[in-house]
Amino acid sequence: MLTRRVFLAGAGSAVLVAACGGGDDTDTGAQRGTDSASSGARVLGAGFADGFAAPSVLIAGIAQRLPLVVFDENGTPVRSGGPESIDVSIYRNDAVVATATVNRHASGIPTPYYPLTFTAPEAGEYEARAAFSARSLKFKVATRDTVKLVQIGDALRPVVTPTTADARGVNPVCTRSPKPCPFHEVTLTDAIARKKPIVLAVSTPGFCQTAICGPVLELLVDLAPTLGRFQIVHAEVYVEPNKKSSGAPKTTDTITTYGLDYEPSLYVADADAIVRSRLDFSWDSAELKSALALVS
Numbered sequence: 001m002l003t004r005r006v007f008l009a010g011a012g013s014a015v016l017v018a019a020c021g022g023g024d025d026t027d028t029g030a031q032r033g034t035d036s037a038s039s040g041a042r043v044l045g046a047g048f049a050d051g052f053a054a055p056s057v058l059i060a061g062i063a064q065r066l067p068l069v070v071f072d073e074n075g076t077p078v079r080s081g082g083p084e085s086i087d088v089s090i091y092r093n094d095a096v097v098a099t100a101t102v103n104r105h106a107s108g109i110p111t112p113y114y115p116l117t118f119t120a121p122e123a124g125e126y127e128a129r130a131a132f133s134a135r136s137l138k139f140k141v142a143t144r145d146t147v148k149l150v151q152i153g154d155a156l157r158p159v160v161t162p163t164t165a166d167a168r169g170v171n172p173v174c175t176r177s178p179k180p181c182p183f184h185e186v187t188l189t190d191a192i193a194r195k196k197p198i199v200l201a202v203s204t205p206g207f208c209q210t211a212i213c214g215p216v217l218e219l220l221v222d223l224a225p226t227l228g229r230f231q232i233v234h235a236e237v238y239v240e241p242n243k244k245s246s247g248a249p250k251t252t253d254t255i256t257t258y259g260l261d262y263e264p265s266l267y268v269a270d271a272d273a274i275v276r277s278r279l280d281f282s283w284d285s286a287e288l289k290s291a292l293a294l295v296s
Helices: 016-020 188-193 213-226 253-257 285-292
Strands: 043-046 064-071 085-092 095-103 114-118 124-129 137-141 198-202 231-235 265-269 275-280
Touching: 043 137, 064 085, 064 137, 064 275, 085 114, 095 114, 188 198, 188 231, 198 213, 213 231, 213 285, 265 285, 275 285
Parallel strands: 198 231
Antiparallel strands: 043 064, 064 114, 085 095, 085 124, 124 137, 198 265, 265 275
């Protein structure tokens, strides 16, 4: 894997965040997961950029989504035999600032996760604790001016994304295999101008087919026949991912414009191009359907 994406986060275990890094689709331990309910210890880990192993994507004062993952004692995500829900407490300076029961999500994807929604009162370091985990999960929350991501309530940022008619130097336009996805017929800029709801999916499915980017794109492909009210745009991460180079491949304009240091990411916007939902790192079909339902 190339170094643009980070493989270690939170509790020090390999996490899903990194599985879409680009360069190969090696079946790592993080991708395989634990498929049996072993009796070993369980550890709470980050399925998001925690601010330590990778720059924080979380900002204070606005509700943020934190995908949590349960790992086994070897640092491998637990795929079967894990809890249906987890009770999590968030601490700041050893004081509880939030508690939540978070349900397991795994519909249509290989690795379960637990999406916690949390509004941090201020920037700084926080800690997530769960009774089953011998280790806590530390993470950082930043100020809004230091995180370039589009937030819910912001407008989509126009990008002339590659299409099948004009690849704009991106090769391939879509890394999905065995054939490209059907979401490269209109640029994001043109979609915004048409004043119809938009789904923007940013992922590189060809380089993490068994992890996250591939499965979440397939969720959208499967739902597409029922989503006639939406214009769907898929944007790749790398300009020429198969080109041999000494470093990470050059990233596309979408990655730069949206301030993304990770993938996958998905935005659901209304006819005025205002973002009503954003999903990052991992999501299943249930969360995807809920996000789409926010725009009529």
